[in-house]
Amino acid sequence: MPQSSQGPRFVHFSDAHVGHRQYGVKKRRDDMYMTFRSTILDAIDEGVDFAVFSGDLFHNKDVNARALSDAENGLEEFAKEDIPVVGIQGNHDANLYKEDLNWLEYLHSRGRMILLEADLQGEGPVFEEHDFDEPGTSSGYVDIDGVRIFGLQYLGQRTGDYLEDVAEAIEKVNEEEGEPEMTILLGHFGIEDHVPGMAGGISFNQLEPVEEVVDYLGLGHLHKQYSHGEWVFNPGSLESHDTREAQWDHGYYIVDSNEDGFESEFYQSKRRPFFRIEFVVDNCNTPEEFEEEFEQELDEVLPDLRSKQQAEYYKAGGDVREPVIDLHLQGLLQFSRSQLDVDWVRDLVEKKTDALYVNISDATESKETADILQELDEGEDEVRNEDGQIDRDMLESAVFRKLAGQDSRFRDKEEEVAETMTVVKSSVLADESPESVAETIKNRRRELFPEMGGDDE
Incomplete structure (x- = not known):
């Protein structure tokens, strides 16, 4: 254990997401707890005097007994x-607009955690001092070993509107109670430009009032580790939650304070490895060629996977851990989609990689789909999801709208007619009787086109 510094030493961590049973896999729920607990034990071994946590202790607002037990056992x-x-x-x-006691307030009242939040709507002070004898359900700030810690709960898009008020409230407390050796503000929000493609972060201009009164801004929310300006620190989540996140650093800070300021050091958290495999199907003219080339590609990437698994923070007790594999299939299928055996693909990947779970993202397009896209009046982007993949339901709806628009009687109600086609298709696939399907069509026609009249056309 290292020697103590002149001032207190603390650990800053965030986004444990205890209780997250990712992909419905029990071991992923266990991973969340084990990573949370191992971080705590490592911090204790580092000789910390206190800990600060920047939000998302739990993954779900409706905390179950197991998740609560895991959180309490770790703390x-x-x-x-x-x-x-x-x-x-x-x-x-917790919800932005609180109705009842939430689980963080429960942990606060039980003495497991000092929950801090700003009172930005009341008539009293924004930050109330923590009372160790009568803690209530939350506090505004707390003094520990000469360090004053303030808390700003998650406020979503309203965060930027309150930062100047928060800065003024911190300055007021420090004027009335005396300047501490170090001032920390905990917040659950992101800073712009630190995660490419992610909008809605706080700008550096909005942070200026806070910078004047805070020595250490301890953030959570974004799962990527980053720091800024030697005063903003975001450790990232303790676990990776998808393969994009797996490319980032995740962990915690150990911070030493002294009379000259503080020094921080980032540590990787122990977590399960994620590994992404991409395979382009363009050159596979038959299912047999696909299987042969896919297995060859899999064999070629295995050394990279095995090398990644050797990193110490991916191991458990020194043992290599089973990876989560994210398989991304893309390109133009040269054969019928019905001949693409996804179960065979999954089984092969599980066998060769010893994967805990294989998440398959099928972004392939068949020749039939490509031909349909060329025929549509609207652009391809209208039938693709956020990941750029063709959304079958959106494509079907677009096709039905085009069919409806080709009939002059329906051109003012393409959307409604397309919706009717979807309902009829679902009824047929559900093996509803012809009489029932016919009745559905008649009812919809009466609703949409009462001027047509008659039920037998």
């Missing part, structure tokens, strides 16, 4: 060493 490790934990609410922890 109990700090309690055994008399290490206080200070935290804030994240967007996964």
Whole structure:
């Protein structure tokens, strides 16, 4: 254990997402707890005097008994060493508009965590001092070993509107109570430009008032580790939650304060490895060629996977852990989609990689689909989802709208007619009787085109 510094040492971590049973896999729920607990034990080994947590302790707002037990058991490790934990609410922890006692407030009242939040709507002070004897359900700030910690709960898009008020409230407390050796503000929001393609972050201009009164801004929310200007620190989530996140660093900061300021060091958290495999199907003219070339591609990427698994933070007790594989199929199929055996693909990947779970993203397009896209009046983007893949339901709806628009009687109600076609198709696939399907069509026709009259046309 390292020697203590002149000032207190603390750990800053965030986004544990305890209880997240990703892909419905029990081991992924266990991963969330084990990563959370191992981070706590590592921090204790580093000799921290207190801990700060920047939100999203839980993954779901409706916390089940297992997730609550996992959270309490992890925090109990700090309690055994008399290490206080200070935290804030994240967007996964509770609703923006509170109705009843939430689980973070429960942990606060039980002494497992000091929950901090700003009172930005009341008539009293924005930040109330924490009372260790009568803690209530939350506090505004707390003093620990000469360090003053303030908390700003998740406020979504309203965050930027309140930062100047928060800065003024911090300055007021420090003027009335005396300047601390160090001022920390915990927040659950992102800073713009730190995650490509992610909009809605706080701008650097909006942060200026806070920078004047805060030494250490401890953030959560974005799962990517980053820092800015030697005063903004975001450790990222403890676990990767998809393969995009797996490319980022994840972990926690150990921070030493001293009379000259503070020094921070980032540590990788122990977590399960994710590995992405991309395969382009363009050159596979038959299902047999596809299987042969896919297996060859899989064999070629295996060394990279095995090398990645050797990183110490991906191991458990020194042992290699089963990876989560994200398989992305893309390109133009040269054979019928019905001949693409996705189950065979999954089984082969599981066998060769010893994967815990294989998540298959099928972005391939058949020749038939490509021909349909060329015939549509609207652009391809209208039938693609957020990942750029063809959405079958959106494509079907577009086709039905085009068919409806080709009949002059329906041109003012293409959307409604297309919806009717979808309902009829679903009824047929559900093996409803011809009489029932016919009745559905008649009823919809009466609703949409009462001027046509008659039920037998």
